[in-house]
Amino acid sequence: MTRLRATSGPVPRWVIAVAIVGGVFVLLPLAAMATRVNWGQFGALVSSPSSVAALLLSLRTSLAATALCFVLGVPMAVVVGRTRFAGQRILRSLVLLPLVLPPVVGGIALLYTFGRQGLLGSTLSILGVDIAFSTTAVVLAQTFVALPFLVLSLEGALRTAGTRYEEVAATLGARPTTVLWRVTLPLVLPAVLSGAVLSFARALGEFGATLTFAGSLQGVTRTLPLEIYLQRETDPDAAVALALVLVAVAVVVIGIAQRVADPLSLRRQGSL
Amino acid sequence: MGKLTHASLTGTPVNFATNRLEIAVPKGNPAKVRSFADLAKPAVKTVVCAAAVPCGAATLTLEQLTGVTIRPVSEETAVTDVLGKVRSGEADAGLVYVTDIRASNGSVDGVTFPESTRAVNAYPISVLKRSDNPRLASAFVAFVLGSDAQSLLSADGFGAPH
Incomplete structure (x- = not known):
């Protein structure tokens, strides 16, 4: 039997005991679901045209949402984490709001913003952009719920990394943009990557906002979670099989996140 | 059952009891939907129920019986979601039950169509x-x-x- 080894100071036994209970609480429902999978039909169930369309759409939209999170989230994290201004604390809380909002609320809010009758809807339709019921709507819904993950993860890293290297670079004559690209972002790269992977994972699981805001149509807006919800109506076997696929993808994504974040951050800590 | x-x-x-479908349209019927066949027009954004749920099955039956092919912008899992998308004005028309329009308290308008008697859910x-x-x-x-x-x-x- 392998003994648990504490990396820094001993961990009380009772903490380990409670941690095990917590782990079981997370894993047991997933294991229970796996026992309900109809393995004989598994291949056929997950390779039906509607399942494949849903999986591909989910991967495509989640990637697009992650890219959008990166483009918007990195500047947001830099502003929140590296500047001081009046009302900054309030702004920081507001940015993280999608984390605590039920996704359905996010969907309703997006509808009233980008929908046909929404705040920007008439302007957008004059420009010929129709977001309702489109794949764009799915990406917007996913970005809305996933953005705080990237901002939060990067902002924390920016705070702990400090600004010593940036100050040195500035005294050596580097312009702010050069400092950002050449010093700041390389320093917090693991946090950027793990934040992006977390955003991707959140986008992949997005359900409520998509259903409310984008609708549900095969190949256009029906992502994997929506397909699972629909299949549950008629074919519980297919729903469970697809749920397992979603869990598998999520496990792979989390694995990647830890792999990209850990070695780099350890190396960085060692060098500081 | x-x-x-x-x-x-x-x-x-x-x-x-039995129930049949009726077309729900936003107040004032902006897309001027008058018949079941109007739902097939490309300019009319129609939302229906997914075939997996009873209202969607009734929709599919009507399409097959009448030869009208609706290309919906969304196939919802619940009839209330269809109604919601019509009420918010996102969709021009939605196929829901007669009872849903009755229960909507006038938040949507209803367009009845004679073909609805050919797909009655009991x-x-x-x-x-x-x-x-x-x-x-x-x-x-x-x-x-x-x-x-x-x-x-x-x-x-x-x-x-x-």
């Missing part, structure tokens, strides 16, 4: 064989089939059982 009777969990079910009722209180259950079934409950159902837009 089919699954329950197939598994011999109930007695012979009796229909207590609601069966039956006492479970393993009921803890079969007498009470039978009394409830009798109440639902009785004239008081039937007039309530009829007031909400449900059709008479056939």
Whole structure:
């Protein structure tokens, strides 16, 4: 039997005991679901045209949402984490709001913003952009719920990394943009990557906002979670099989996140 | 109900009400939908139920019987989601039940169409064989089939059982 080894100071036994209970609480429902999978039909169930369309759409939209999170989230994290201004604390809380909002609320809010009758809807339709019921709507819904993950993860890293290297670079004559690209972002790269992977994972699981805001149509807006919800109506076997696929993808994504974040951050800590 | 009777969990079910589809449109009917065939027009954004749920199955039956092919912008899992998308004005039309439009308190307008009588969904009722209180259950079934409950159902837009 392998003994648990504490990396820094001993961990009380009772903490380990409670941690095990917590782990079981997370894993047991997933294991229970796996026992309900109809393995004989598994291949056929997950390779039906509607399942494949849903999986591909989910991967495509989640990637697009992650890219959008990166483009918007990195500047947001830099502003929140590296500047001081009046009302900054309030702004920081507001940015993280999608984390605590039920996704359905996010969907309703997006509808009233980008929908046909929404705040920007008439302007957008004059420009010929129709977001309702489109794949764009799915990406917007996913970005809305996933953005705080990237901002939060990067902002924390920016705070702990400090600004010593940036100050040195500035005294050596580097312009702010050069400092950002050449010093700041390389320093917090693991946090950027793990934040992006977390955003991707959140986008992949997005359900409520998509259903409310984008609708549900095969190949256009029906992502994997929506397909699972629909299949549950008629074919519980297919729903469970697809749920397992979603869990598998999520496990792979989390694995990647830890792999990209850990070695780099350890190396960085060692060098500081 | 089919699954329950197939598994011999109930007695012979009796229909207590029926429902048929009606077109829900936003107030004022901006896309000027007048008939079932209008739903197939590309300019009309139509939302329907997914074929996996009963209102979607009825929609599919009507499409097959009439030869009208609707290209929906969304296939919702619940009839209330169809109604929601029409109410918010995101969709120009949605296929919902007569009773949904009746229950919407005027937040949407309804467009009836004669073809709707060709796909009628029936609601069966039956006492479970393993009921803890079969007498009470039978009394409830009798109440639902009785004239008081039937007039309530009829007031909400449900059709008479056939």
